Every structure is written in C-alpha cells, then in structure tokens.
Amino acid sequence: MPSSLTPVLLVLPFVLLLGFLLYWAGARRSYLRRSPVVPGDASLLDWHFFVPCRDEEAVVGTTVTRLRTDFPAADVWVIDDDSEDRTGAVVASLAADDPRVHLVRRRRPDARTGKGAALNAAYDRLGAFLPEGTDRSKVVVCVMDADGQLDPRAPALVSGPGAFGDPETGAVQIGVRMRNVADRRPFPERGRLVNAAARALVRVQDMEFAVSNAGMQLLRNRTGSTGLGGNGQFTRLSALDRVGEAERRPWRRGALLEDYELGLHILLAGYRTTHVADTWVSQEALPSARRLLTQRTRWAQGNLQCVRYAPRIVSSRHIPGRGVLETLYTFVQPLAHLVTLALTVLVFGALAVGLVRGQGADEVVALLDHWPLILVLAAVSVAPFVLWGPVYRRDHAPDASFARSLVWGLALWLYAYHLFVVSARAFVRMLRGRNGWAKTRRNAEPVTAGPVALES
Structure with missing residues (x-):
C-alpha cells in the first residue's frame, strides 16, 4: 500500500465519523427532550x-x-x-x-x-x-x-x-x-x-x-x-x-x-x-x-x-x-457511503497486492501500530447504535431485558451496513439509466416470478 494512502486512511474516517456523531447527538437529544404534542x-x-x-x-x-x-x-x-x-x-x-x-x-x-x-x-x-x-x-x-x-x-x-x-x-x-x-x-x-x-x-x-x-x-x-x-x-x-x-x-x-x-x-x-x-x-x-x-x-x-x-x-x-x-x-450520505466503500476496497486491495509481492508487510505493521486509535474509532462507531437499544426498550419494548436491548443495538449497527450496499447499487443503476420501479411484494402475497421491487 502506498504510504501516501495512510494519512487518508486515518483522517477521512474521522471526518466522516465526526459528521455522523454530531448528527446522531442532535437526533438523540431531540428525541429524548421532545415535549408532548398538544x-x-x-x-x-x-x-x-x-x-x-x-x-x-x-x-x-x-x-x-x-x-x-x-x-x-x-x-x-x-x-x-x-x-x-x-x-x-x-x-x-x-x-x-x-x-x-x-x-x-x-x-x-x-x-x-x-x-x-x-x-x-x-x-x-x-x-x-x-x-x-x-x-x-x-x-x-x-x-x-x-x-x-x-x-x-x-x-x-x-x-x-x-x-x-x-x-x-x-x-x-x-x-x-x-x-x-x-x-x-x-x-x-x-x-x-x-x-x-x-x-x-x-x-x-x-x-x-x-x-x-x-x-x-x-x-x-x-x-x-x-x-x-x-x-x-x-x-x-x-x-x-x-x-x-x-x-x-x-x-x-x-x-x-x-x-x-x-x-x-x-x-x-x-x-x-x-x-x-x-x-x-x-x-x-x-x-x-x-x-x-x-x-x-x-x-x-x-x-x-x-x-x-x-x-x-x-x-x-x-x-x-x-x-x-x-x-x-442528507444529500451527501449516499455519496459518503460510496466514497467510504471505494476507499476501503482501494486500501485493502493495495494491501493484498503488496503482500502478494512481498512489499506490504511494513505497511501492515505500520497500520497495526495505530491499533489504539483504530480500537477507539471502532468503539465510537458502534456505540451510537448500541445506545439506541435501551431507548427503544424504554419506549417500545418494556418487557425486554436490558441485555437484550444492547443486543438489539448491536444488531442495528450491523444492519446499518446495508446502506453501503444499496448506495452502490443505486449509483450503478443511475449510471445504467435504470429508473423504473415496481412495488415491493407484501408479506401476505404469494411469491411470483419476475421483479417485485425494481424494474429494469
């Protein structure tokens, strides 16, 4: 991996994460401090x-x-x-x-x-x-x-x-x-x-x-x-x-x-x-x-x-x-997902090529030297999703245990990764000029052949 990519790898995730955390903090505060509707x-x-x-x-x-x-x-x-x-x-x-x-x-x-x-x-x-x-x-x-x-x-x-x-x-x-x-x-x-x-x-x-x-x-x-x-x-x-x-x-x-x-x-x-x-x-x-x-x-x-x-x-x-x-x-979110996905592919692709050529070991070691920073980054990325779990339990599932609410929060974090997939698919559809759609099949409907959510 070229050494010039290392600063990008370290800085860009923090920039994107900072924007997410600010938005999440505002959303959480707005939810918890909302007044009853008259x-x-x-x-x-x-x-x-x-x-x-x-x-x-x-x-x-x-x-x-x-x-x-x-x-x-x-x-x-x-x-x-x-x-x-x-x-x-x-x-x-x-x-x-x-x-x-x-x-x-x-x-x-x-x-x-x-x-x-x-x-x-x-x-x-x-x-x-x-x-x-x-x-x-x-x-x-x-x-x-x-x-x-x-x-x-x-x-x-x-x-x-x-x-x-x-x-x-x-x-x-x-x-x-x-x-x-x-x-x-x-x-x-x-x-x-x-x-x-x-x-x-x-x-x-x-x-x-x-x-x-x-x-x-x-x-x-x-x-x-x-x-x-x-x-x-x-x-x-x-x-x-x-x-x-x-x-x-x-x-x-x-x-x-x-x-x-x-x-x-x-x-x-x-x-x-x-x-x-x-x-x-x-x-x-x-x-x-x-x-x-x-x-x-x-x-x-x-x-x-x-x-x-x-x-x-x-x-x-x-x-x-x-x-x-x-x-x-809001407009930038799908684009941010695409950039993050592209950067991830680029970085890990460069690492893989370097390892195959016997030239990437030093880059991997240099990256691992930053493990405390990477660990903090990972924890801060996961915590906002996990913290929604107890809030959801309080308001919508009071019979669930606190431990289960934390598991639900972790599941919400994993679920959020679907945004990277759908952003990439949406971008490809736009490049191919595919703008049609069909309705999403209801759970009560029988399975039918052909497209049920997006047309060609």
Whole structure:
C-alpha cells in the first residue's frame, strides 16, 4: 500500500465519523427532550386519505375498511394503478356500499408510471369532487400505504398548534411502526435459524423507524427541514396547489422518492413541515433481506436524484441556514457511503497486492501500530447504535431485558451496513439509466416470478 494512502486512511474516517456523531447527538437529544404534542380539533379540517395501489388485493380491503371505521368523517380515495389482480374489484365493491370510498382507476399506457403519477390522478379527482368555493387550506390529504394502519388519534394530534393548527404548516409526517415485530415465525414453512434471522431483521427495522428515524425527524423540526415519508404523510391541499403551480404537478412523475421530494417542494414553496412523533402509522416490516435491499436501493437512488435540488435549497429564502446544512448532509450520505466503500476496497486491495509481492508487510505493521486509535474509532462507531437499544426498550419494548436491548443495538449497527450496499447499487443503476420501479411484494402475497421491487 502506498504510504501516501495512510494519512487518508486515518483522517477521512474521522471526518466522516465526526459528521455522523454530531448528527446522531442532535437526533438523540431531540428525541429524548421532545415535549408532548398538544392535540387540536380534527373536526375543523376536511380529511381525505389517498391509498395508491398496484396489485394490492391481499391487503387493500382491510386497509379501507379500517380507515372508514376509525375515521367515519373522512373520504378514502383508492388509486388502482392498473392492477392485474382483483384490487379494483375489491375496492369497487366497498365503494358501492359506501359513498365515502372512491375508486380512481388508471389504465396503461398512462398507468404504472410511478407512485407520484398515481397520486396526481387522485389529486385531480379530489379537486373535481370538492364543492366550488371550498377553503382548500382546510382540506388535508393523507397518503397511506395499501397495508397501512393509522393510529385513531392521528388526526387530532396533527391538528394541534404545532402542526396544522399553525396556518404556515403545509405538511406533517408522523411516526412509522412495524406491526409484525411480534411475529415469531415470519416464514412458517422455513426452519428455526431462518426465522430467527427474519425476526432480527424485522426488529431492527422497527428500531430504525421508531427511535433512530424519529430522532432524525425531530432534529429536522429544529432545523426547519423535516422530510416527508410515503406512509402517514399529511399535506394541506392548498400547499399541494402551490407546489403544483410551481412544479406543474404536486408529485413528480416517475420520482423514486416522491415523498421526500414533495417535502422539499413544500419547503421551497414557503410552507413549514413538521414531524409528530406521538402518533404513528404501522406497516409490515420486510423479513426478507433480498426484498429489503431492493426496496432500500430504490430509496437510495431517489435520494441521489434529489441532489439536483441542492442549488435551489441553498438559494432559497424560505429555508434557514441550519435547514440548508441538514438537507445537504442528507444529500451527501449516499455519496459518503460510496466514497467510504471505494476507499476501503482501494486500501485493502493495495494491501493484498503488496503482500502478494512481498512489499506490504511494513505497511501492515505500520497500520497495526495505530491499533489504539483504530480500537477507539471502532468503539465510537458502534456505540451510537448500541445506545439506541435501551431507548427503544424504554419506549417500545418494556418487557425486554436490558441485555437484550444492547443486543438489539448491536444488531442495528450491523444492519446499518446495508446502506453501503444499496448506495452502490443505486449509483450503478443511475449510471445504467435504470429508473423504473415496481412495488415491493407484501408479506401476505404469494411469491411470483419476475421483479417485485425494481424494474429494469
């Protein structure tokens, strides 16, 4: 290994680690010191749920029925994006008996062009449905996954003075939980070891959203750069109107991260976004590593696509300086993963070549001379993940032992390495011009041939 690489090897990890630690400390502090959310009067707003669907026969009936039961004053708009199963028939049957259930049918070639396009179709239908003279600032749209289940308290909590009770608030994101976290056999037909690994994967996804991502979002509340997710995303209709006027449509056609992109557009339009962690929407975690990696590759690629907004974010008069810094940090993450991965391959490749040629032993010895520094670096890298374990236990798994919570924290640390894989895959897909996508297969669906998460 060339000696010139040694300073890079020692300095760059510290730079990246410092940025991570500062962000983690801010997220943890924001999570632990958050104040209880003050609820508002949900009856002052008009509620509409958008449920985009593509081949969701297995789950959509339950989702719509639950929404109508828990929120009887709300309308449910199901967008059937040219499903090849009975999704449309299931929803049509429900709509025939309930005037507050609406089926928005889409057909190819207009259909299957992205979730954003499907949501735009529902936006158009809602606009035509509302009476003339409706105060659109009082209309709230909530985007739900086809398998989503919403906390019945959610409308009241997102109506409070810190959320839609403030007329400057254009969008609210709520917490996300994994409802199959207690499932002992995610794969009933498989063996004990496979199910143990699947349970661990489901658990760390719940930890990721319940504490780690929640802390990140609460930090963003402080910086003025709160992001939106694809499930449990509440948006004021007047904010969608303003984004549509500026961007031609509220949701961008074909975007792979249309939820986060919409949040950026709402901030650029001059509205405030916020996160409410005291309520939640639940969904099913993915017990399959393969499905998880394909899903997260799409998310990482969508993040990379949003980098093009950096100049607009920096020059915006609506986003404060700390919000600009946080957004740029978010943009940089996939790129930082790529740089770290490339540097790791380069360094270990150079060491291997040197050892084969009989010239690398001195470099290895010189590197090992720094073992105390390497040990500290490793410990500081692992500790932030482990420390989320007891916090998660306190708030979401009080029956678990403290020792188990530490094991969960270690699992969260190992799980975080998937980010390097998906960032690399996303970058390769972008280089190859592959921007299509298909939905992630639900756990209740049978396995089918062909792609289920990303198209060619």
